Structure formats: C-alpha cells, structure tokens
Amino acid sequence: MMETSTQIHATVEQLGRSGDGMVRHEGRAWYIPGTLPGEQLHLRFHDGEAELLERESTSPHRVEAPCSLSDLCGGCALQHMDQTALLEWKKDQVKRALNRSGFTDLPEPALYQTPPHSRQRLDVALQRVPGGIILGLHQRGGDPVDMTECPLIRPELLKLLPPLRECLSSLGALTGRGNLAINLLDSGPDLTLETPAPLSGSDREKLAAFARDHGIPRITWRPAPGRVMETAAQTGPVFHHFGGVRVSPPPASFLQASQEGEQAIREAVLAGLPPLNRKDRIIELYAGCGTLTFPLAQHGFVQAYEGDRAAIASLRAATHGSRAEGSERDLNRQPLLPPELNQARVVVLDPPYAGSGKQLASLLRSKVQDVVYVSCNPAALEKELPALKQAGFAVLSWTVIDQFLWSTDVETVLVLSRDPKRIRKAEKKRKG
Numbered sequence: 001m002m003e004t005s006t007q008i009h010a011t012v013e014q015l016g017r018s019g020d021g022m023v024r025h026e027g028r029a030w031y032i033p034g035t036l037p038g039e040q041l042h043l044r045f046h047d048g049e050a051e052l053l054e055r056e057s058t059s060p061h062r063v064e065a066p067c068s069l070s071d072l073c074g075g076c077a078l079q080h081m082d083q084t085a086l087l088e089w090k091k092d093q094v095k096r097a098l099n100r101s102g103f104t105d106l107p108e109p110a111l112y113q114t115p116p117h118s119r120q121r122l123d124v125a126l127q128r129v130p131g132g133i134i135l136g137l138h139q140r141g142g143d144p145v146d147m148t149e150c151p152l153i154r155p156e157l158l159k160l161l162p163p164l165r166e167c168l169s170s171l172g173a174l175t176g177r178g179n180l181a182i183n184l185l186d187s188g189p190d191l192t193l194e195t196p197a198p199l200s201g202s203d204r205e206k207l208a209a210f211a212r213d214h215g216i217p218r219i220t221w222r223p224a225p226g227r228v229m230e231t232a233a234q235t236g237p238v239f240h241h242f243g244g245v246r247v248s249p250p251p252a253s254f255l256q257a258s259q260e261g262e263q264a265i266r267e268a269v270l271a272g273l274p275p276l277n278r279k280d281r282i283i284e285l286y287a288g289c290g291t292l293t294f295p296l297a298q299h300g301f302v303q304a305y306e307g308d309r310a311a312i313a314s315l316r317a318a319t320h321g322s323r324a325e326g327s328e329r330d331l332n333r334q335p336l337l338p339p340e341l342n343q344a345r346v347v348v349l350d351p352p353y354a355g356s357g358k359q360l361a362s363l364l365r366s367k368v369q370d371v372v373y374v375s376c377n378p379a380a381l382e383k384e385l386p387a388l389k390q391a392g393f394a395v396l397s398w399t400v401i402d403q404f405l406w407s408t409d410v411e412t413v414l415v416l417s418r419d420p421k422r423i424r425k426a427e428k429k430r431k432g
C-alpha cells in the first residue's frame with residue numbers, strides 16, 4: 001500500500017502541558033517539541049506522525065539554550081524560551097486552572113523564579129556502558145544522557161559528578177542500570193544508590209573512601225525504591241535545618257528542589273496564615289520531614305501528619321522543645337476526619353503530585369475556614385479547585401513559584417478562606 005504524506009504550514013497556538021508547541025491539523029492537536037507560540041512551521045504528516053521540516057519564523061521569546069545537552073537530555077523541555085516568558089506561561093497555567101474552576105475575580109499573583117544553578121536535589125539514572133558508566137537524566141522516553149554539564153544544579157553537585165562517575169564505574173554491583181539520588185543537605189551531599197547487584201566488600205570500601213575524600217556524610221544502598229536500605233558508608237552526622245530546627249532527614253527523603261524555592265514557598269505560606277495566637281492549632285498535612293512544620297511552629301501549635309514512616313520519624317525526633325508534634329498517617333486510606341480538622345484554626349496542605357483526593361473531600365466537610373494549599377501540579381489543582389469553590393472558599397492570594405526552571409512543573413501557594421470577614425478585608429485591601 002502506498003504511504004501518504006501531507007505537508008502544511010501552521011502557526012503554533014500555545015504550549016501543551018509537556019512544553020511542546022501545539023498546532024491544529026484536520027481537527028486534531030499536534031505537539032511539536034522545541035517550538036514556541038506564534039512560530040510558523042512547515043510540517044509533514046506521515047504515518048500518523050508530525051515531522052518538523054522547517055521553523056519559518058522565530059518567536060521574540062526564543063533564546064539560545066544555555067546547555068549544550070538541551071536537545072538530548074529530558075531534564076529540561078523549555079531552555080529555548082526566555083525565563084520571563086516561561087514564568088508568564090506557568091502563571092497562565094495556574095490562572096487557567098483557577099478560572100476554569102470558577103475563581104475568576106482574582107488578585108494579582110506574586111511571582112517567583114529560582115535562579116540557574118540552584119537545584120539541591122538530583123535523581124539520576126546510571127547505566128553501565130563499555131569503558132565506564134553514564135550518569136544523567138533520561139532522554140524523553142529513552143536512555144540516559146551523560147550529565148557532563150547542567151545549568152540547573154548547584155555548583156557543589158556539578159563538581160562532584162566527575163569523581164562520582166569514576167567511583168561508581170569501579171563498582172562491581174553496577175552491572176547494568178542503577179539510580180542515584182543526591183540531596184544536598186546542610187551536612188553535605190546525602191547519596192542513595194541503587195544497583196542491580198548487592199554491594200561487595202570491595203564496593204563498600206570504595207564508597208567509604210569516596211565519602212571520606214569528598215565530605216559525604218552518608219551513602220545508603222538499596223536494591224530498588226521502597227526496598228530495605230542499608231548504610232554503605234557513614235563519615236559523620238546527617239542534618240538539615242528547617243526554621244532553625246535541626247532535622248536528620250532519612251535517605252532519599254523529600255526535599256524542596258532548591259533553597260530559594262523552599263524559601264519562596266515558606267514565605268508565601270507564612271504570609272497566608274490568618275491572625276493567630278500562639279495557642280492556635282495549625283494542622284499540617286503531608287508534612288515530609290518538617291520543611292514547613294518548624295517555621296509554622298513559630299506562629300501556632302502545629303499538628304503535622306505524614307505518610308512516610310522514615311520522614312515522620314525524623315520530624316518527630318526534631319520536635320523536642322518546639323511547638324509541633326508529628327503523626328504517621330496515610331491520608332488517602334485514613335484521611336483526617338471533620339471532627340479532627342475542626343480543632344484547627346488553619347489547615348496547611350502540601351500534597352504529592354497526584355493531589356489530595358479523599359483528604360480534601362473530608363477537609364471540605366469540616367468547619368475549617370482557612371486553608372493554605374501548596375501544589376506542585378496545576379492539573380491536580382484543577383481537579384480539586386471546583387470542590388473548594390463549591391464549598392465557599394475564595395482565593396485571597398496566590399503565588400506562582402518556578403522552582404523547576406526550564407521544566408513544565410509549577411509550584412503554587414494558594415491562600416483560601418471562607419471566613420466572610422477575612423474575605424471582605426482582603427477585597428478591601430485589593431480594591432482600595
């Protein structure tokens with residue numbers, strides 16, 4: 001059978017959720033990587049696929065990618081877009097989610113963008129290849145790309161990569177594919193390594209020597225995520241500070257992507273609290289190991305809930321002398337119920353990427369008037385916002401934080417209230 005192909009000229013209408021330019025052809029949307037809104041494209045459609053033959057015009061927001069790996073590495077989808085336009089696009093995504101959910105009369109948002117070289121968390125794939133290993137992020141749907149440069153990560157992490165590559169390539173346990181998570185903590189880089197085979201005695205010696213030589217307090221090993229971990233090397237205490245409180249995060253624990261992003265989130269959350277007495281209760285849901293708990297504890301008594309056993313154990317161990325307590329709870333299976341939530345003057349929630357599901361439904365049935373919602377996914381937010389609107393909440397303020405520079409991810413802090421007095425006050429301030 002003869003294959004048919006069609007050629008067209010089309011203009012990119014908008015960016016899709018993955019950051020690819022969207023054009024319409026024969027009633028359907030097609031997504032073309034590396035293109036920007038307003039750009040004119042010459043395309044060929046062949047076998048159900050769109051091929052970019054030529055970009056015939058250039059968006060004023062197009063810039064040269066700061067990284068020579070940008071076409072290959074799947075870590076960044078939008079390095080070819082200037083940072084101001086990128087932040088504006090992220091803001092528009094959140095605004096659309098709010099508007100579609102019925103929140104139309106909105107205050108101006110606060111915007112924040114983290115600078116390059118600020119990422120403090122890195123999760124890289126490892127792959128044994130002839131003569132060594134590849135250490136880097138996956139191409140879109142493909143093999144990892146060796147991270148020989150990266151404009152995202154902190155310089156300390158970048159500097160660590162060449163000796164790390166050398167050390168890991170000498171490990172017998174890395175027989176095929178593996179993974180490495182690095183959290184840059186106050187105590188130094190905390191490494192969690194996954195390899196297909198168990199570590200041998202000689203592997204452990206190499207890791208211990210690497211930890212000693214490079215100021216790494218801890219290297220942990222596990223066969224796969226969720227499996228039992230063991231300490232492969234420990235040269236000193238592991239710690240990090242949240243709101244001035246010293247916490248000992250578990251291996252591969254959740255940490256905000258950058259210190260700057262964490263600060264922006266923290267400031268937006270604290271600024272969104274209603275007036276509080278020190279005795280007032282703040283219920284914090286999805287607390288991790290205490291990023292927001294300890295700063296919140298300076299404003300009220302915090303009851304923090306978290307499902308990850310190791311994370312909540314580290315939070316609880318740090319609560320001594322602070323005005324916070326932590327409880328382990330799977331908030332999907334056992335959401336906090338309205339009578340429990342009603343004890344709170346304000347609820348702060350920072351759910352995972354998928355959103356807060358049943359927990360939000362229970363929150364909306366409670367009498368809680370004030371909520372600060374931290375979201376890392378506008379799509380999940382869009383699913384949950386209509387119920388908040390229906391339950392009588394208004395958006396008092398919203399902050400869009402681009403802490404995942406050059407990716408499509410967006411962090412948002414929404415300050416919501418259904419307290420008529422607080423809503424009126426916010427409106428008065430906004431309009432007058």
Ligand SMILES: C[S@@+](CC[C@H](N)C(=O)[O-])C[C@H]1O[C@@H](n2cnc3c(N)ncnc32)[C@H](O)[C@@H]1O
Binds near residue numbers: 292305307376
């Ligand atoms: C986006 S992180 C926020 C953590 C913390 N607020 C911070 O800023 O570091 C989401 C947290 O939700 C926790 N989590 C995910 N699913 C959960 C569940 N079903 N019940 C309770 N916690 C859960 C994760 O372990 C993670 O710590």
